[in-house]
Amino acid sequence: MSRIRSVAVATGASPPSWLVRAVRPRPAQAPPWPAMIRSVIALTAPVAVAVATGNYGVWVMISVGAIAAVLSDTADAYHLRFLNIAVPQFASAVGWLVGASVQGHGWVVVAVMVGVAFVSGFVSSIGPVSSLTGLLFLLMAVIGAGMPVPGPWFQPPLLLMAGGLLVCALSLLGWPLRRHTPQRTAVAAVYHSVADALDAAGTERWSAAMATVAKSVNSAYDLLLLRRARHPGRDPHSRRLLARLNAATPLLEALPAAHGAAQPRTPQAGTAVRTLARAIAEDRPAPWPRLSSGTPEDDALHAALQHATGVHAGTAEAHQPAAGAAGWVTRLRSGARTLFGGGAGLQYGLRLALCIGLAEALVTLVDLPRSYWVALTVTFVLKPDNGSVFTRALLRAAGTLGGVLLAGAVLELVPRGGWELPVIALAALALPLASARSYAFQTASITVLIVLFSDMLGHQGASLVGARVIDTLVAVAIVLTAGYLLWPGARRPRTGARLARSLRDTAAYASLLDPRDKAAAADRSAARRRAYRSLSEVRTAFQQALTEPPPVSTRATAWQPLLLCQERILESLTATATRLDHGATPPPPADSTTVAEALRTLADTIAAPESARTATLRTPAALLTLPDDSPLAGTAAEIHTAFTVTEGPDRVGRASDVPRG
Structure with a gap:
């Protein structure tokens, strides 16, 4: 963004506001050190074994499989981590087998990839796990159809799944000691957001604070109700946490009244709620709150906080219960209604199939180096739940350019034989942090890793750099033309x-x-x-x-x-x-x-x-x-x-x- 502004200053023009918003990184947060350490181990350790044994074809493929698992390892709760990693990894293995079965068959590849793309896009509308599953199913089908790999046909999917299992095992190491910590943290985050909203009542910070409240409440209910649906009535600790979350309802309902009150709120209310939040996070007793009363707003806030404290202590019951978690039959019917009852899945499936078909047809007619990267880039840019297609295309091109320049410098300046390991470790360390900041940063980190892994498998050196840039620019042109400019409704706000x-x-x-x-x-x-x-x-x-x-x-x-x-x-x-x-x-x-x-x-x-x-x-x-x-x-x-x-x-x-x- 600073470069855009520098160019604007030099030319005397101001960059358009939509462009500044599109390229602006998200605010910096505390580094996710556990995820970063897992990423380094999962992506670097297999490569280190490959260097030591000389068996690059096996161990580097495990690291390639671990990349997708690292990107999937975003959930807080342990049962969601397993679901987010295991299901997409299995789909990636199936996708590879489908792609490898038609490798080298010309227009048959085009037809099969169009069908795979439609199925991938169609199921992606169900939810986050389905979206990631559809993405990896298509990605690995494209790679399987376009990248020859030595060894028996079953070896690549097994190695990819091994990389995912490695990340999954690392991710679940803390489960015996921290089984309920993510759920407690999610419930405590609701109370912390309520405290922040009370502090912001009557100020210009109110709207932003309430947006944070809504996001934290949605996240907590999604996390706890999914856990309850998977283990109904079997987990007393989860039931207590759900009761504490339900007990926040009167506090949530008291917030707008506190904001609209004629008299400003005192810091006492926010401090009391924040004390309760810390007690929930640390699973310890909370002191009984004492707030001033006198107005209906104060009385409502005081009663709500006392009720929440009583529920936390076990002396009161949450009188605003959440809707019961649906059984598996109901959830299956709900997923079917989402899949077949609306047009989102069908539209995205057709849109993705069109762009993948154009990409595969183009590389069939035109001899492009590393041509399977065209369809890969199309898939990443058109992922349905990651925001604007135009913005992702712009950031993808920028991130790829930065990544290939860095990878090219490494291939030219760093000798082979294990000297690449520090660079791979740095890129792996940066991947979770980059993913949290910007899609361009994430793309740059992935590009460095993929180019270095591809060089280890094929020993093509710096020729990979130019091929990666060409394929990315071709894919971005396809997406922006067929999937954005010409696609009906793509340029209409929702x-x-x-x-x-x-x-x-x-x-x-x-x-x-x-x-x-x-x-x-x-x-x-x-x-x-x-x-x-x-x-x-x-x-x-x-x-x-x-x-x-x-x-x-x-x-x-x-x-x-x-x-x-x-x-x-x-x-x-x-x-x-x-x-x-x-x-x-x-x-x-x-x-x-x-x-x-x-x-x-x-x-x-x-x-x-x-x-x-x-x-x-x-x-x-x-x-x-x-x-x-x-x-x-x-x-x-x-x-x-x-x-x-x-x-x-x-x-x-x-x-x-x-x-x-």
């Missing part, structure tokens, strides 16, 4: 569709606000979590769209006022619910129905094409005729503002910024 979905989830929450309906208490808590999760997804889609070139980034910017309105609407509803739970006069059921109907109408307005908006939109005043003393009057005012923003004169690209379908 923010509007997700914002409409978020508003519908908020409407469902609004319809359950009546505290007199005790039977709906659990449903109300679940509906609030769904609404905040949807809002978090909208924020993510918005940030990704801002890194696209115009017109995508320009149109995405037009959604920002509505996104802010949606945040205020949901916070207003949550603050109202907290006051109602602590004695405020509840609104008539008709008021909740009116607000929910207005939110659904607003969602339909946003999702509708321009030609249908006038028919969809109804006058907000007719919907929001609530009395000024209604507990929902503030929410109604926020919804009215959102309608005004939707139809206001300052909207950008109104006819084309709403995604279709």
Whole structure:
């Protein structure tokens, strides 16, 4: 990014904001030393054995298999680590066998790779593990079809799986001593984020703090409910942690009321919640909190913190239980609905198959060196859950260029026979850290490793450098042309569709606000979590769209006022619910129905094409005729503002910024 700004200063021009956002690395965090050490051992030790024994064909292939496992080793919980590594590694072995079975058969390779790409893209929409599984299935099929390897046909997939098993074994070494630590850390992170939000209440840091709260809550529930689904009722420690996480619900609901209170919060509240967070993380008793009271907001916060402390001590029960974890049949049906009920998997499968087909057809017609790298790069750039395709193509090209220049210097200056080991160790050490900062940094680290490993297997020296650059640029051109510029809908932001979905989830929450309906208490808590999760997804889609070139980034910017309105609407509803739970006069059921109907109408307005908006939109005043003393009057005012923003004169690209379908 500094280089871009330097060029801009020299030419007297300012770089476009979308480009600066696209290339800006993520904020630096504490180095992930355990993952970095595992990476060094898994990638360097087999190569050291290869140098010592001279058997490069076997031991270097183990290191190649370990690269994918190192990239997969991102989960905190141990059972997720095993799942994230083992399932994709098995798929990679199957992919290699499929590719190797058609190696050297010309257009048969093209046809098979198109089919493999479609299957890979189709299953990638189910979830993170499926996405990684589909990615490695396709990657190894491409390598198996394009890279001849000596030895029996079954040896390469077994060696690749051995590399994955090595990383898996290293990753699980701490399991006997730290079995529940990741889950405790995730629950404690929720309370730490609540404490930070209390400190930020009433300040400009509030929105960012609440985004962190939503992310930590989503991560904790995903982690604990998956564990509960795999071992229902068998793990008392996990049940206690889930109860402590559920006990945070009243605190989460008290946050918007604390933010909107007339009097600023004292540091006492944040300190007390942070003390409880540390006690949860260290699995030790927490002191009983003593907070000042006097206002409904203070009373709600005090009661919520005392309840959470009581649940942690085992003297109280979480009265906001999470939805029970589904059995395997229900989860299978849910996955099938995700796979076949929507168009995301089909669209991505077709998009990936088209680009892979073009890449394989091109290398069949044109003699490119190391030609299988074209399809490999296409696969990496088009991975569906890693953000903007354009940004990834840009960063992939930049990272590859930096990586091959470094690898070329090593091949020219460092003698063979084991002197490469320090360079491999440094690249392996940097890989987890680089992956956390930028896709370009990750690509550069992987490129150094792959070029050096390829030289050990084929002894082609610096000729690999030019081949890698050519293949990458060809692949980036294919993706940007067929998978981005010409692909229908690729240059249209998805923010509007997700914002409409978020508003519908908020409407469902609004319809359950009546505290007199005790039977709906659990449903109300679940509906609030769904609404905040949807809002978090909208924020993510918005940030990704801002890194696209115009017109995508320009149109995405037009959604920002509505996104802010949606945040205020949901916070207003949550603050109202907290006051109602602590004695405020509840609104008539008709008021909740009116607000929910207005939110659904607003969602339909946003999702509708321009030609249908006038028919969809109804006058907000007719919907929001609530009395000024209604507990929902503030929410109604926020919804009215959102309608005004939707139809206001300052909207950008109104006819084309709403995604279709």
